[in-house]
Amino acid sequence: MADRADRMEGHGSELWQRIIVAVPALVVAVFLIDYGGVPFTVLLILLGIACLHELFQMFDDVGPVRLAGFLGIIGMLLATYFGSDRGTYYLVIALCACFPLIFLFGALQVRTTALGWSVTVFGLVWIGIALGHAVLLRELEHGVAAIVTILAGVFIGDSVAYSGGKAFGRTPLAPRISPNKTVEGLILGMAGAVLATWLAGLYQDWITGVDALLLGVCVAVAAPLGDLFESYIKRQVGTKDTGRLFGAHGGALDRLDAVLFAAVVGYYVWIAIL
Incomplete structure (x- = not known):
C-alpha cells in the first residue's frame, strides 16, 4: 500500500x-x-527545426546532414504556405529539392555517411510533410x-x-x-x-x-x-x-x-x- x-x-x-x-x-x-499567416508558419518552422535537431542528436553517430535538414524544412513549410491552394504540390516539390541539397551539403561535411543522409531524408518526410499538412489545414475553411x-x-x-x-x-x-x-x-x-x-x-x-x-x-x-x-x-x-x-x-x-x-x-x- x-x-x-x-x-x-x-x-x-x-x-x-x-x-x-x-x-x-x-x-x-x-x-x-x-x-495564422506567417507567424503561425514560423512557429511550425521553429518546432520543426527543434524536432529535427532532436532526431539528428539521436543518430549523431551516423552524421546526419543537419544544415540541409534545417534549410529543407524551412523551404518546405514556406513553399507550402505561399503555394496558395496548390500547397500540397509545392510541399512535394520542395521535398524533392531537398535531395540535391542533402547531397551537396553532405559531400562538404567532414563526418557523414550514407545512413546519415538517409536519416536526414527520413526526418524531412516524417516531420516536414506532417507540419506542411498543418499549414495546409490552417488555410482551409x-x-x-x-x-x-x-x-x-x-x-x-x-x-x-x-x-x-x-x-x-x-x-x-x-x-x-x-x-x-x-x-x-x-x-x-x-x-x-x-x-x-x-x-x-x-x-x-x-x-x-x-x-x-x-x-x-x-x-x-x-x-x-x-x-x-x-x-x-x-x-x-x-x-x-x-x-x-x-x-x-x-x-x-x-x-x-x-x-x-x-x-x-x-x-x-x-x-x-x-
Missing part, C-alpha cells in the same frame, strides 16, 4: 509539472493558430477550429491515456516498443480523444455530431500510432526522452509525436467533411 501511495504521489507531482509547462505553451499556440479540435483530441487523449494507464494499467500494449504503455491506457486515451473532439464539435455549427465523431475516431487512432512510432525510434537508440524543451513533457518530438500523425489524417478528414 505504501509503495502504491508513493507512486500515486509521484504521479501527481509529475502531472502538475506537465500542467505548468503545458498551459502557457497552449496559450501561445492557440494565439498563433488563430492569428474553418481551419482554426479544425486544428484546435484536433489538438484537443490529441492532448486530452494523451493525458487520459497517461493518467488512466498509471491508475488502471495492467496489460502491456507493446512491451518491445514502449514497456510503460498499457492496453487499458490506450483504450481510455482513445475514448478521451473521441469525447474531446465530439464535445469541441458541439460548439461549431459547421460540423455535425457524426462528422465530429468521425474526426475524433480518426484522431484517436492516428495519435497513438504516432506515439508508438516515435517510441520505437527511441527504443532503437536507447533513449527515454528526446530532449527537455518542454520540461516534464520531454522534447519537441516527445510532445508532437502524436500530432505529426494526427495532422496529416486530420487534414484529409477535414477536406472530406467540408
